[in-house]
Amino acid sequence: MDMKAIFRPFMLGLLSATSFFAPLRSHGQEECSTEFGTAQETQLFIQRHQDFLLNEALYRSSNLGTYKWIPVFFHILRASDGSGGISLSDARSALVRCNNAYAPTFIRFFECGYQYHDNDTYYDEFDKETEQVGMVNAYNIDSVANVYIVDDLESGSGGFAKFPDVFETGLTVNNYMVIDRTNMESPEYTTLQHEFGHFFDLPHTHAWGDELVNGSNCTTAGDGFCDTPADPTLECGILGNVSCGIFVDDCDYCGSDTDANGDLYAPSTTNIMSYSCKECRTNWSPLQATKMNFTVSPDGAATRNHLNCTNCSTSLATLPPGFTGAYILGEHYHHNEIVSSADLTNATIVTSDILTLIATDRIRLLPGFDFSANDPDLHRFRGIIDPCGFDNP
Numbered sequence: 145m146d147m148k149a150i151f152r153p154f155m156l157g158l159l160s161a162t163s164f165f166a167p168l169r170s171h172g173q174e175e176c177s178t179e180f181g182t183a184q185e186t187q188l189f190i191q192r193h194q195d196f197l198l199n200e201a202l203y204r205s206s207n208l209g210t211y212k213w214i215p216v217f218f219h220i221l222r223a224s225d226g227s228g229g230i231s232l233s234d235a236r237s238a239l240v241r242c243n244n245a246y247a248p249t250f251i252r253f254f255e256c257g258y259q260y261h262d263n264d265t266y267y268d269e270f271d272k273e274t275e276q277v278g279m280v281n282a283y284n285i286d287s288v289a290n291v292y293i294v295d296d297l298e299s300g301s302g303g304f305a306k307f308p309d310v311f312e313t314g315l316t317v318n319n320y321m322v323i324d325r326t327n328m329e330s331p332e333y334t335t336l337q338h339e340f341g342h343f344f345d346l347p348h349t350h351a352w353g354d355e356l357v358n359g360s361n362c363t364t365a366g367d368g369f370c371d372t373p374a375d376p377t378l379e380c381g382i383l384g385n386v387s388c389g390i391f392v393d394d395c396d397y398c399g400s401d402t403d404a405n406g407d408l409y410a411p412s413t414t415n416i417m418s419y420s421c422k423e424c425r426t427n428w429s430p431l432q433a434t435k436m437n438f439t440v441s442p443d444g445a446a447t448r449n450h451l452n453c454t455n456c457s458t459s460l461a462t463l464p465p466g467f468t469g470a471y472i473l474g475e476h477y478h479h480n481e482i483v484s485s486a487d488l489t490n491a492t493i494v495t496s497d498i499l500t501l502i503a504t505d506r507i508r509l510l511p512g513f514d515f516s517a518n519d520p521d522l523h524r525f526r527g528i529i530d531p532c533g534f535d536n537p
């Protein structure tokens with residue numbers, strides 16, 4: 145049986161459904177301004193989604209244990225006089241939270257580098273329509289995920305990213321996203337992981353038309369995934385339909401909208417690709433996770449499956465003599481390798497009195513770590529992160 149023959153009618157339905165791309169709820173501030181620019185770009189998305197659906201079973205099982213490391217380059221915009229801008233540590237913390245959010249996938253992020261750009265034009269009220277091409281042409285770096293952090297977006301949205309086949313007129317690259325500073329630095333915000341969802345080809349859960357609660361049109365409406373419930377477009381707060389109690393911030397859906405059949409919506413308020421309260425957005429559906437794994441796979445998107453860091457920055461810490469305690473170096477290179485006082489197998493003793501640990505992503509010294517106790521002749525400790533040191537396909 146030709147699988148494409150089975151899926152084609154569904155996908156043609158999805159194609160026709162795109163003519164009623166769901167308008168955003170009017171709530172003053174646009175949550176996210178990621179969008180498909182043209183009908184052709186929507187059609188390309190549908191083609192990719194079709195490829196994914198045909199391969200879904202394969203990418204649910206064959207990616208086990210194969211991590212794709214995504215090099216992230218921070219572009220920190222500041223005012224022309226050098227003031228303002230997100231702190232590097234806040235940007236790195238956002239990347240750690242992002243990695244935690246991607247734990248159910250085979251995607252992991254690491255910092256490839258960062259640059260400051262002092263330019264009022266892009267820093268203040270960044271205008272996606274008139275400033276995007278100029279900024280990206282000026283600063284973008286090939287083959288990495290470029291994350292631009294501006295002071296705010298003129299649209300008031302938290303940010304936007306590019307889908308794998310969406311290119312702005314005047315640009316031949318789409319390996320970037322632009323994020324509002326507050327959305328990046330506030331721990332309760334989840335904008336970076338949301339925008340990376342778009343970057344890896346996930347639409348909003350409410351993207352297309354009116355998905356029915358009974359799921360009967362789940363491949364042609366909503367987000368094209370049948371394991372995300374119908375979403376009438378969420379909005380956080382007392383005037384919205386999530387956490388709408390005066391004193392309650394419970395992430396509960398409190399809307400009363402019904403679908404075309406008269407069925408009450410029961411959307412997920414925790415899906416990262418929804419417009420739920422940012423602090424509520426904690427999970428992907430299994431198909432969303434699998435779709436992202438597919439996007440970065442060899443069969444996925446050409447703009448997403450060859451990302452590579454060619455000019456890694458290293459991170460280094462030197463601890464004082466006799467240091468005892470806990471320390472984390474390079475948490476933003478989040479990984480599971482833990483080096484503790486009981487496990488120094490990765491240690492390289494560079495000289496007789498300096499203990500040097502080199503790791504590709506993170507060195508965590510657990511409480512009780514005391515390097516001088518391991519060798520009384522050691523009186524200096526250096527930890528070095530070399531994010532290019534691992535085998536990044």
Ligand SMILES: [Zn+2]
Pocket residue numbers: 176177178338339342348
């Ligand atoms: Zn979005």
